[in-house]
Amino acid sequence: MRELTYLRPDDAAAAVAAVSGDPEARFLAGGTNLVDHLKLGVARPGTLVDVSRLPMDAVEEVGDLPGPLGTGLRIGANVRNSDLAADRRVRERFPVVARALLSGASGQIRNQATTGGNLLQRTRCVYFQDVTTPCNKREPGTGCSARGGHARYNAVLGASEECVTVHPSDLAVALAAVDATVVVLGPDGERRVPVADLHRLPGDRPQDDTTLRHGELITAVELPDSPGARRSGYYKARDRASYAFALVSVAAALDLAEDGTVREARIAWGGVAHKPWRATRAEEELRGRVPDEEAVRAAVRVELEAAETDDQTAYKTTLVEGATVLVLDRLRQGGPR
Known part of the structure; x- marks a missing residue:
């Protein structure tokens, strides 16, 4: 049995000091991902x-956020997924967030998992979780077993020779679609990182999932109010109805003019890349157009021009196109879905 030192600091600053000063230290919150990796020998x-008891478990109104309205919600990093999904303000003003959370895991796990921890969960690639196989993410330089192996869940956008895995979080995809920001406390103080910049593509450093430095702790997530956030939705395609990770997922927020054309569209895809994929080219294609099926399919195909597929992953481009059409049609016709 491997011995562990267990610490439970009294405040966030002490937690940051404990981890930043020890290269072998890790934060523990809900533990729904990390404990699995301890059992498997991955971590x-x-x-x-342990940061799970720090007072970062409130959902608060704030009035000084960037964005068209300046208002929004500040979500403590320790807010449980089930509590966040049930919050009336989230359901009314950010329905995409509530729906994404309810699409993830099981009720029991949502009761334990935290907002910050959900964003930092690691890939479910079968080779990453099998310590008997080579994996550049787990052991840099050993190779990528997913290339040439079971590839059905592999990335089709932004992959590299070093890694073809995808990010598993539903919440992260939804937050990318509403321009959320994470508040991070580190040894040098507090900083804010747009969710779109929190995760990174693998490049030649697939072991680094995020842009956070060692010892930096997510303390909150800020959700800025916007017309698009209120008209937002999430769809997750998966192999079974519950407790399954996305084959592909789509989060979208839509702001329409009075004539039905798109003022602003925010589209994020899950299950297709090492990070939540903001479909910025598709968003630009839709601006000023009525988001009917023809326009959405054309915009998605522009975004997918960079996709790389094989026999096992070709289905993903078809699936993400259809899912994007479905979500945007629902938002265009009747609001949040």
Whole structure:
């Protein structure tokens, strides 16, 4: 049995100091991902710093956020997924967030999982979780077993020779679609990172899932109010009805003019890349147009020009196109879905 040092600091600053000063230390919140990796031997930290009881568990109104309205919600990093999905303000003003959360995991896990931890969960690639196989994400330089192996879940956008895995979070995809920001506390103080910039593509460093530095702790997520956020939705295609990760997922927020044309569209895809994929080219194609099926399919195909597929992953481009049409049609016709 591997021995661990367990610490439970009294405040966030002490937690940051404990982890930043120890290269083998890790934060522990809900533990729904990390504990699995401890059991599998994927993670082998020397110290666990428990942040689950720190007072970061409130959903608060704020009035000084960037965005068209300046108002929004500040979500503490320890807010449980089930509580966030049930919050009336989230359901009314950010329905895409509530729906994404309810699409993830199971009721029991949502009761345990935290907002910050959900964003930092690691890939469910079968080779990453099997310590008997080569994996550049788990052991840099050993190779990528997913290339030439079971590839049905592999990325079709933004992959590299080093890694073809995808990011598993439903919440992260929804937050990317509403221009959310994460608040991060580190040894050098507090900073804010747009969710779109939190995760990174694999490049030649697939072991680095995010742009956070060692010892930086997510303390909150800020959701700016916007007309599009209120008209937002989420769709997740998966192999079974519950407790399954996305084959592909689509989060979208739509702001329409009085004539039905698009003022602003925000589209994010899950299950297709190492990070939530903001479909910015598709968004630009839709601006000023009525988002009917023909226009949406054309915009999605522009975004997918960079996709790389094989016999196992070709289905993803078809699936994400159809799912994007479905979500935007629902938003165009009747609002949140």
